[in-house]
Amino acid sequence: MAKTSLDKSKIKILLLEGVHQSAVDNLLNAGYTNIEHLPTSLDEATLIEKISDVHFIGIRSRTQLNERVFEAAEKLVAVGCFCIGTNQVDLDAALVRGIPVFNAPFSNTRSVAELVLAEAIMLLRGIPEKSHRAHQGGWLKSAKNSHEARGKTLGIIGYGSIGSQLSVLSESLGFDVIYYDVVTKLAMGNARQVASLEELLARADVVSLHVPDLASTRWMIGEAEIALMKPDSILINASRGSVVVIEALAEALEAGRLAGAAVDVFPVEPKGNEEEFVSPLRGLANVILTPHIGGSTLEAQENIGIEVSEKLVTYSDNGTTVSSVNFPEVALPAHPGKHRLLHIHDNVPGVLSEINRVLSENDINILGQYLQTNERIGYVVIDVDKDYGTRALDALSQVSHTKRVRVLYSESSFQG
Ligand SMILES: NC(=O)C1=CN([C@@H]2O[C@H](COP(=O)(O)OP(=O)(O)OC[C@H]3O[C@@H](n4cnc5c(N)ncnc54)[C@H](O)[C@@H]3O)[C@@H](O)[C@H]2O)C=CC1
Numbered sequence: 001m002a003k004t005s006l007d008k009s010k011i012k013i014l015l016l017e018g019v020h021q022s023a024v025d026n027l028l029n030a031g032y033t034n035i036e037h038l039p040t041s042l043d044e045a046t047l048i049e050k051i052s053d054v055h056f057i058g059i060r061s062r063t064q065l066n067e068r069v070f071e072a073a074e075k076l077v078a079v080g081c082f083c084i085g086t087n088q089v090d091l092d093a094a095l096v097r098g099i100p101v102f103n104a105p106f107s108n109t110r111s112v113a114e115l116v117l118a119e120a121i122m123l124l125r126g127i128p129e130k131s132h133r134a135h136q137g138g139w140l141k142s143a144k145n146s147h148e149a150r151g152k153t154l155g156i157i158g159y160g161s162i163g164s165q166l167s168v169l170s171e172s173l174g175f176d177v178i179y180y181d182v183v184t185k186l187a188m189g190n191a192r193q194v195a196s197l198e199e200l201l202a203r204a205d206v207v208s209l210h211v212p213d214l215a216s217t218r219w220m221i222g223e224a225e226i227a228l229m230k231p232d233s234i235l236i237n238a239s240r241g242s243v244v245v246i247e248a249l250a251e252a253l254e255a256g257r258l259a260g261a262a263v264d265v266f267p268v269e270p271k272g273n274e275e276e277f278v279s280p281l282r283g284l285a286n287v288i289l290t291p292h293i294g295g296s297t298l299e300a301q302e303n304i305g306i307e308v309s310e311k312l313v314t315y316s317d318n319g320t321t322v323s324s325v326n327f328p329e330v331a332l333p334a335h336p337g338k339h340r341l342l343h344i345h346d347n348v349p350g351v352l353s354e355i356n357r358v359l360s361e362n363d364i365n366i367l368g369q370y371l372q373t374n375e376r377i378g379y380v381v382i383d384v385d386k387d388y389g390t391r392a393l394d395a396l397s398q399v400s401h402t403k404r405v406r407v408l409y410s411e412s413s414f415q416g
């Protein structure tokens with residue numbers, strides 16, 4: 001159970017994978033000066049060594065935060081994923097240790113949608129192959145297999161933030177949009193939801209995937225699904241590499257079953273820009289391969305840097321967990337003149353009454369109390385009228401099923 005006492009300047013923040021400078025600036029402005037900002041991810045052994053004294057970590061899609069890493073992260077208070085996907089984090093391992101995980105659910109949505117739309121047009125015109133030939137001195141001037149987007153059917157799988165944004169953009173260009181989602185979703189514009197994946201695959205000229213990495217989406221597009229797609233149709237995957245069976249896609253492209261593909265995410269991705277990219281899709285005609293840059297625009301990265309660092313600062317200063325992806329969400333008011341106790345515990349009956357009993361026995365006066373739980377943990381926030389020193393921290397630590405205790409002083413310094 002974590003219980004230490006720290007000043008803001010001692011709170012160690014590790015930012016990996018070239019998280020945008022906007023995050024560093026934001027953290028510095030908020031008084032967090034102990035920041036290590038690295039351009040790459042770290043291999044597991046190095047990360048395990050480094051994370052032992054880290055309070056906040058910021059990552060993107062490449063860093064794997066698994067059980068072994070969390071086990072070593074004795075002081076970790078929160079995780080910031082400077083991206084949308086959180087499949088690289090063992091959310092349960094974080095939860096059971098009382099560590100909230102935050103992400104940026106919308107900041108790169110537009111960037112992905114724009115890229116996919118551009119790719120759909122390029123592929124419909126056979127541009128990758130024509131461009132490649134021209135670079136080699138060839139001249140492939142021909143209208144063969146070259147189509148306008150207007151009147152073609154775009155099938156979107158996963159109609160969430162990115163899928164629905166893509167829907168709006170592509171309709172404005174004249175695409176007819178259909179979509180498949182496991183949830184009934186309000187259609188944008190004239191788009192229509194279809195009843196099954198099979199129906200979407202059979203009707204679309206361009207299929208684009210925008211589902212998260214879940215057990216139910218893993219390898220959801222394989223040989224059987226590709227066989228259902230229209231001859232000469234196009235597949236785009238900017239979701240996760242685990243969604244498409246890449247060998248089946250390569251075979252279909254080689255056999256001329258599909259007219260083209262754009263793939264941004266792969267089952268195995270290089271760990272850094274120096275490592276070789278290996279894929280059965282390399283060298284195939286009319287295939288756009290991009291190095292997981294769907295969300296990599298300067299605009300998106302700057303916004304993500306601000307958004308996620310703000311969430312970390314707010315949690316650190318105030319205890320608010322709104323929009324955490326794994327944690328009970330508590331929206332807390334500012335606490336000027338009050339000290340705030342944070343208590344994270346297993347969600348079992350009786351903990352709240354024990355907390356109140358312990359506080360009362362220690363003569364600690366409660367000004368306000370907030371509680372939120374999920375199936376696994378409870379998160380109680382208690383505002384008290386004065387600095388009780390380590391008395392409050394010690395008292396709360398003795399409550400059974402306690403995972404973590406923190407004190408936030410009214411001037412926002414931190415003990416965690
Ligand atoms: N290539 C890149 O750089 C980026 C990739 N991504 C990926 O895109 C994914 C989607 O992002 P958002 O649109 O923001 O997520 P979202 O959560 O807003 O939308 C996902 C949609 O997929 C639906 N869905 C879930 N399981 C499904 C299934 N089995 N079949 C059909 N629909 C299903 C959900 O109901 C939801 O509507 C992210 O989870 C991330 O993995 C996100 C940003 C950048």
Ligand SMILES: O=C(O)CCC(=O)C(=O)O
Pocket residue numbers: 060061062082083084085086108295296
């Ligand atoms: O920018 C990144 O590293 C990953 C982008 C991504 O895939 C996401 O936001 O889920």
